[in-house]
Amino acid sequence: MKRPLLLKFITIGCLMLLLMIPVGMINGVIKERKSSQQEVIEEIAKSASYSQKLIGPVLVVPYIKHHKEWKTDEVTKVRYQVDVTESGERYFLPSAFSVDGKVKTERRARGIYEARLYHADNMITGHFDVPDNYGVVENLDVYEFDSPYISMGIKDIRGIENALKIKVGEDIIDMQPGTKLKILGEGVHATIKHPDQLKKAILHFSFNLVLQGTESLSIVPIGRESNVDLSSDWPHPSFMGDYLPTKREIDDKGFIASWRTSYFSSNQGENFERCINSADCEAFNNRYFGVSFIDPVDQYVKSDRAIKYAILFIALTFAGFFLFEILKRLAIHPMQYGLVGLSLAFFYLLLVSLSEHIAFDLAYLIASSACIALIGFYVSYVLKSILRSAIFSSLLASLYGLLYSLLSAEDYALLMGSTLLFALLGVFMVLTRKLDWYSVGRTEAVN
Known part of the structure; x- marks a missing residue:
């Protein structure tokens, strides 16, 4: 060359x-x-609500345990009994847990930038199988049970758009802010009106949760059997988490998706116990599924x-x-x-x-x-x-x-x-x- x-x-x-x-x-x-x-999306989410994650519900039964313990005097070496009072809680996950959600999306603009918000109308139903005497089989007389309550974890409670009332059995109860349960984070709770009827019962519950959020909606499958059905007008869903939908339909008008899990596939019963007993909640919180509403290719x-x-x-x-x-x-x-x-x-x-x-x-x-x-x-x-x-x-x-x-x-x-x-x-x-x-x-x- x-x-x-x-x-x-x-x-x-x-x-x-x-x-x-x-x-x-x-x-x-x-x-x-x-x-x-x-940055604009985060600012809009900050003034509205962030991505949402639902955990629960969980039935919590507080108790006080009165019993005696033997102690030895360090000087006289004489043994004697003292009254001891311990407080604790018993926890029950739902045997069946279902969510039927209808999600509508909207755009919020700030200058030339846009963020996508959603409004999810969720009907949450299920039941707890409450064992006899809340599962206490020995020394029942030393236990004093307090009023049970149902807790539901909601990642950003600012997104709650309706006055929450839960139907428990035949009672309709106003839900109150706070889960009273650290591992669930933010959320709501409802105190059971007639606790004496729950020591051996199938406790049905249902409530409507209208929730606003941005970017994504996810659910922790906490039930022994968890069934979640979501439909939306957003045609570009990005399914995320540990489980893909068992059924889904996607077209230009939106999507319909269904998830089905059980304790066998999620192992959430054991994960929850580990979270309660050792504060190791990583496996429990990270076992989830959901959908993202972010535009995949903007x-x-x-x-x-x-x-x-x-x-x-x-x-x-x-x-x-x-x-x-x-x-x-x-x-x-x-x-x-x-x-x-x-x-x-x-x-x-x-x-x-x-x-x-x-x-x-x-x-x-x-x-x-x-x-x-x-x-x-x-x-x-x-x-x-x-x-x-x-x-x-x-x-x-x-x-x-x-x-x-x-x-x-x-x-x-x-x-x-x-x-x-x-x-x-x-x-x-x-x-x-x-x-x-x-x-x-x-x-x-x-x-």
């Missing part, structure tokens, strides 16, 4: 590296705007994904430019390569700025059309032909179309990208199959 051609390759390579500077700066702008969007995510192809996009454009140069024996100055590359870089800045105000698809169309029009006008003079400019612009438009397809088809992006590169390499090889590369460096450009 002659030196002029080698020098040309080195110059083009250096130009591509230099163009990564503005591309990197634009990428920094995208990340900064994404960070600003996240304008900043798409812009960030688009700019990852910048170096490839510039390389392919330069390759097309170089192909015209060697096949038509044109003299294209490195500065002209650089201006075209800079136009390609500014496409991403146009894209992210427009997508903040209009739909991403329309922003992409406007930004790419503006870039194609500018480059097409410029290369009509560089390539000394309107026809050549039209061909080059058509190829550039095809590249933008393929890039949009890559952004839209997330699951097939790698397959489409590799196929595209292989096809373009094939086209380049076919067009240059008869080219004498040794003569390219010696050929004088045609003005």
Whole structure:
């Protein structure tokens, strides 16, 4: 290879590296705007309510235990009895626990940024199998039971939108703030009105919980059998946690999802006991499932994904430019390569700025059309032909179309990208199959 051609390759390579500077700066702008969007989402959540997590309900039976203990006098060594009073609680998880939730989403805007809130109308039902004398089988006379209560953990109680009343048996009880149970965190509780009837009974409960939140709704499957059904108008759910829905239907109008778990699959009975006895609550709290309402691919995510192809996009454009140069024996100055590359870089800045105000698809169309029009006008003079400019612009438009397809088809992006590169390499090889590369460096450009 002659030196002029080698020098040309080195110059083009250096130009591509230099163009990564503005591309990197634009990428920094995208990340900064994404960070600003996240700050706005957190501010809206701070003034409304954060993501929600439901734990419970749990039946709690406080007790006082009176008994005697033997002690030995340190001086006289005489043994004697003293009265000892201990307090504690007995806990019962529901044998059956069901949630039937209907979720509606809404957008809250602050400036140019938006956050998505949801309102979940949940009907929670189930029952506790309360054993005889609350499971105390020995020395029943030393126990003094206090009023039992039902506790429900709610991650952010600011999101409660209705006056909570729980139906326990035939009684309707007002629920009060606070769980009275540290391991459940924030939430509500209701004191049972007729505790004497619970020492051996099936205690049914039901209540309606209307809850506001942001980003996600999750549930800890605390029942021996837990059944959760959620429906929503959000068409892009992201299911999360340890369990995927057993059934789900997703379309443009929203989704319907159902979860079914048991003690055998969740081991929550043992996890709860470990949490109570040793304060090791990690396994209990982390065993959950739910759904996220965050837009999986917003304008900043798409812009960030688009700019990852910048170096490839510039390389392919330069390759097309170089192909015209060697096949038509044109003299294209490195500065002209650089201006075209800079136009390609500014496409991403146009894209992210427009997508903040209009739909991403329309922003992409406007930004790419503006870039194609500018480059097409410029290369009509560089390539000394309107026809050549039209061909080059058509190829550039095809590249933008393929890039949009890559952004839209997330699951097939790698397959489409590799196929595209292989096809373009094939086209380049076919067009240059008869080219004498040794003569390219010696050929004088045609003005």
